[in-house]
Amino acid sequence: MTENRRPNIVVLCLDTVRKDVYDRFATRLRERAAVRFEGMRALGGWSVPSHAGMLTGTVPSETGVHAHQRRFDPIDPEDTWIAPLEGQGYESVCVTSNIYASPVFGFDRFFDRTVPISPSRRLPEGMDVQEHISDRSAEGVEAYADFVREALEHDHPLRSLANGVLLKLDDVSRKLPIEKPTDFGGRAIARTLEREVAEPDGPVVAFANVMDAHGPHTAFRGLDDSIHGVSADFHSSSFRDSDVNVVDGLGAYESDIERVRRLYAATVDYLDRVVTDLLDALAREDDRESILIVTADHGENLGYESDGYLMNHMSSLSEGLLHVPFDIVATDDSALELAVDDTTRPVDVDGLASHADLGDAVRSLAGEEPFDPFALERERARAEIVGSGSGIPEGGDESYWDRGQRVVYEDDRKYYRDQLGDEAVYDVSGPPSKQVELPDETVPDGLFESAFGDWITDEERDGRDHAEEVDAASRARLEDLGYL
Known part of the structure; x- marks a missing residue:
């Protein structure tokens, strides 16, 4: 394959999408996929460690990026799979609606260009309305007039005004029993990604993050009501996930969780x-x-028994979080050369696989030789987190919710150990995103080689408030996503 005809490669991260729900409801992508990895596991249970792992193929104790160090500065861009492709003539671009995978936390260092999308900046050429609001003290009519003045002075006044209108419509819909008029950025990401991939003359390698499946959850225009049937006045911010996580089972939250x-x-x-x-x-x-x-940085706990009756993705390495989709889809299916007998597509890779090999997959798809999906099967996979990733539940034991956790997969077993010394063995041979504890089995000696904590600096261990390191607009976004 000549350099001029190399394909565009897009890693599309459907943030917070777990494997079982994806298999059931992403029917179009499943049908169009040329290759489907059924046993793909993420390297971490929430955005920061998972994104670092997706770029480098390693876990937080090796990347240095975790709950106590949320910036991506410790990672050398040369240690990612993006840099070699840039050296082969690829342009690199990131289109993202995840604030952690954005310039705010240094994620843009790995790409030639990065285009952030947010609820206050759906048209990226226009001004960021939330930044404007955070930088001003004006209120009421004066605030509206101030915004209009600045929007009209912007290089893209109509797009800036549109960003303000869209944000206001979303705000109004949260206060009234009406359907949210816009999604959470998915369409804007797709439009921007289409332009960023199609316009350059040469090949593009892109990373995109779509946050619509991440909380908060409410009915919005475009959802299939026959699937959800939830009234427009419901919003998941009416209760806190952390409150659910400290009760026995689901308690009084069961009906709300079913809506979510x-x-x-x-x-x-x-x-x-x-x-x-x-x-x-x-x-x-x-x-x-x-x-x-098409993959996900991690899945989501939805309060099922297999999720430990947890919600969200804090302080957990459940299968609901670690078992993620990984489908390879091409605009021209016949042009995707596979090094296996693929007369009947899709080719299903049923064995264990890991985001540790994402870089190998990208490089192979961009290379001259046919792609061998079965070369990515592995005998062992791992995942790791340290720290909760979001606020400790009120009245909760900080040492528990902020503990480090590790898992190792071998065949149909998942071995778990945490920083407090707790261990467990799970059977993961059943349905997607499910695990069954095996209390009669023990973790093999030597499976977890190193201790927790010796790679976290004293400054990080002191628990710096990462929210204080970002601007007011970014802090507001983190609060809305439930990270603060």
Whole structure:
């Protein structure tokens, strides 16, 4: 394959999408996939360590990026899979709606260009309305007039004004029993990604993060009501996930959690349609083949027994979090050369796989030789977190919720150990995103080689308030996502 004809490679991270819900509701992508990895595991249970792992193939104790160090500064760009592709003529771009995977935390260092999308900046050429609000003390009519003045002085006044209108509509919908008029950025990400991939003359390697499946959850325009059936006045911020996580079972929150589950499922169906439309658009507008790797940085705990009755993705390495989708879809399926007998597609890779090999997959798909998906199967995989990732539940034991946790997968077993010395063995041979504890089995000696904590600096251990390191607009976004 000549350099000029190398395909575009897009790693599309559907943030917080777990494998079982994806399999059931992302039917279009599943049908169009050329290769489907059924046993893919993430390297961490929430955004910061997982994104660091996706770029480097390693865990927090090796990247230095974790709950106590949320910036990506410790990672040398040369140690990612992006740098070698740039050396081979690829342009690199990141389109992201995840504030952690953005310039705010240094994620843009790895790409030629980065385009952040947020609820206050859906049209990226326009001004960021939340930044404007955070930098001003004006209120009421004066605040509106101040915004209009600055928007009209911006290089893209109409887009800036549109960003303000869209943000205000979302704000109004939260206060009234009406459906949210916009999604959480999915369509904006797809439009921007389409432009960033199709316009350059040469090949592009892109990383995109879509946050619609991440909380908060509410009914929005475009969701399939036959899937969720949730009234427009419901918003998941009416209760705190941390409150659920400290009760026995689900308690009084059961009905609210069921609504969240249905909205989550409908959102995965919505993202399935968004990404399928993106594939069709790239096929129409670009004569260069584009290959999408559709995956997730992690899944989501939805309060099931197998999730430990937990919600969200704090302080956990459950299968609901670690078992993620990994489908390879091409705009021209016949052009995706596989080094296996693929007369009947899709090719299903059923064995254990890990995001540790994401870089190998990208490099292989961009290379001259046919891609061998079965070369990514492995005998062992691991995952790791240290710290909770979000606020400690009120009245909770900080040493428990902030503990380090590790798992190792071997065959159909998942071995677990945490910083407090607790261990467990799980059978993960059953349905996706499920684990069954095996109390009669023990963790083999020597499986976990190093101790927790010796790689965290004293400054990090002191628990710096990372929210104080970001601007007011970013802090507001982190609060809305439940990280503060």
